[in-house]
Amino acid sequence: MTGKTDGCCGGAGAPASPRMWTVDEHLADVLSHMAPLPAIELPLLEAQGCRLAEDAVAEVDLPPFDNSSMDGYALRTADTARATGQYPSVLAVVGDIAAGAGELPKVGPGQAARIMTGAPVPPGAEAVAPVEWTDGGTGTGLAADSMGAQGGDRAADQEVRVLRPVGEGAHIRRRGSDVTAGDTVLTAGTVLGPTQLGLLAAIGRGTVRVRPRPRVVVLSTGSELVQPGEPIGPGQISDSNSFTLTAAARDAGAIAYRVGGVPDDAAVLRGVLEDQLGRADLIVTSGGVSVGAYDVVKEVFADYGGVDFRRLRMQPGKPQGFGRIGGADGVPLLTLPGNPVSAYISFELFVRPVIRTMLGAADVHRPVVRAVCTTALRSPAGRRQFLRGRYADGEVTPVGGEGSHLVGALARADCLITVPEDETALPAGSTVDVVLLAD
Numbered sequence: 001m002t003g004k005t006d007g008c009c010g011g012a013g014a015p016a017s018p019r020m021w022t023v024d025e026h027l028a029d030v031l032s033h034m035a036p037l038p039a040i041e042l043p044l045l046e047a048q049g050c051r052l053a054e055d056a057v058a059e060v061d062l063p064p065f066d067n068s069s070m071d072g073y074a075l076r077t078a079d080t081a082r083a084t085g086q087y088p089s090v091l092a093v094v095g096d097i098a099a100g101a102g103e104l105p106k107v108g109p110g111q112a113a114r115i116m117t118g119a120p121v122p123p124g125a126e127a128v129a130p131v132e133w134t135d136g137g138t139g140t141g142l143a144a145d146s147m148g149a150q151g152g153d154r155a156a157d158q159e160v161r162v163l164r165p166v167g168e169g170a171h172i173r174r175r176g177s178d179v180t181a182g183d184t185v186l187t188a189g190t191v192l193g194p195t196q197l198g199l200l201a202a203i204g205r206g207t208v209r210v211r212p213r214p215r216v217v218v219l220s221t222g223s224e225l226v227q228p229g230e231p232i233g234p235g236q237i238s239d240s241n242s243f244t245l246t247a248a249a250r251d252a253g254a255i256a257y258r259v260g261g262v263p264d265d266a267a268v269l270r271g272v273l274e275d276q277l278g279r280a281d282l283i284v285t286s287g288g289v290s291v292g293a294y295d296v297v298k299e300v301f302a303d304y305g306g307v308d309f310r311r312l313r314m315q316p317g318k319p320q321g322f323g324r325i326g327g328a329d330g331v332p333l334l335t336l337p338g339n340p341v342s343a344y345i346s347f348e349l350f351v352r353p354v355i356r357t358m359l360g361a362a363d364v365h366r367p368v369v370r371a372v373c374t375t376a377l378r379s380p381a382g383r384r385q386f387l388r389g390r391y392a393d394g395e396v397t398p399v400g401g402e403g404s405h406l407v408g409a410l411a412r413a414d415c416l417i418t419v420p421e422d423e424t425a426l427p428a429g430s431t432v433d434v435v436l437l438a439d
């Protein structure tokens with residue numbers, strides 16, 4: 001970390017520091033200590049949503065062989081040059097080729113082979129007549145609407161009437177016309193969605209080298225916390241932060257493990273941490289970082305060392321902590337304030353970019369747009385305020401008030417309205433920066 005590793009807010013185990021960090025300083029410091037996770041080879045479906053760590057090069061052509069794009073008859077074009085409905089070309093059917101066929105009949109002059117969509121074009125054939133351009137081997141000379149049930153050996157001696165000329169290459173999908181062996185089909189950094197995974201499968205890749213999803217352990221602290229659904233006693237509340245943060249971590253692309261409701265007891269927290277460290281690429285905590293008597297997060301991480309607790313010039317989200325547990329190569333940790341809105345906004349501003357950096361994303365930040373605010377705003381001097389709002393068509397309207405406990409309004413918001421540090425009041429109609437909470 002830049003800045004001395006000294007506590008900022010008083011609290012047990014952490015010396016006080018007068019320094020206040022700006023949002024940008026804290027973010028820059030945090031990100032300067034993060035890097036993409038080392039690449040690993042994963043089975044295709046486990047790599048969904050991950051970024052390619054190398055160019056994917058095809059070792060095969062696609063299609064891998066000339067094949068038919070229609071159910072019909074493979075034939076030689078000259079044989080159909082004068083074909084009409086009145087005077088069809090009559091061809092001897094020499095075989096029946098299903099998709100996946102290995103052995104193929106040879107098609108000579110005056111001959112055709114029944115062929116199904118995706119089946120290899122047999123030697124000698126120059127085009128495929130869709131069954132609708134033939135009588136389908138019925139002998140009626142009338143256009144067929146399907147191949148019928150016949151086939152296999154029984155078709156070999158039969159005839160088919162072709163009712164119109166068939167041009168060179170008609171209904172043949174040529175080998176390599178989609179992808180040629182040696183082509184770079186996907187470049188490093190590409191996010192693997194369904195179609196990219198399908199392409200990798202099509203070129204025969206069973207595994208792929210990607211930046212893995214970071215494993216994020218989300219841990220909420222507070223002796224007042226109760227697992228949702230459990231009975232609530234006097235002074236207790238349901239633990240909501242661990243759900244918000246775990247879901248937000250998943251939304252950002254992480255594999256997130258929720259560890260909810262660790263009581264304000266340093267020994268218990270230490271024990272939980274020891275258990276969790278083994279499966280974490282990143283630890284995110286909520287609560288216990290202010291100046292209260294039971295703010296055990298600061299106490300415990302002060303013991304581990306390497307975690308810097310700071311105050312930021314922002315509202316909400318003032319008390320923050322960042323560092324690594326277990327030395328310079330240890331597991332990175334972000335400690336977020338306990339107030340639910342503070343925790344969520346801190347996640348969006350600081351944790352999400354960390355996760356996306358670990359994923360190897362090019363752009364790690366939420367989009368920011370300029371918008372006209374429909375109401376007047378006020379903000380504490382010297383702190384960047386993030387108000388919850390709803391954004392549409394270049395206009396933004398605050399939702400709920402400033403309080404960092406207002407989870408009802410938070411759930412209705414789709415953006416954060418930013419009031420800069422040097423503003424204490426903005427009239428309605430002011431243009432403000434708005435952080436959109438969806439990409």
Ligand SMILES: Nc1nc2c(c(=O)[nH]1)N[C@H]1C(S)=C(S)[C@@H](COP(=O)(O)OP(=O)(O)OC[C@H]3O[C@@H](n4cnc5c(N)ncnc54)[C@H](O)[C@@H]3O)O[C@H]1N2
Nearest residue numbers: 220222239240241242287288289290318337338339340342
């Ligand atoms: N004397 C001062 N008091 C406080 C200050 C300060 O500067 N001086 N800062 C305030 C600010 S700002 C914040 S933010 C909070 C942060 O405190 P903590 O991080 O220590 O969080 P807690 O005290 O544990 O909890 C705060 C609040 O949030 C509720 N909470 C906590 N965890 C959860 C959870 N998982 N789910 C739902 N709600 C949770 C908790 O019950 C408290 O109401 O400190 C201020 N105080």
Ligand code: MOO
Nearest residue numbers: 316317318342404
């Ligand atoms: O900073 Mo606290 O996070 O204002 O509620």
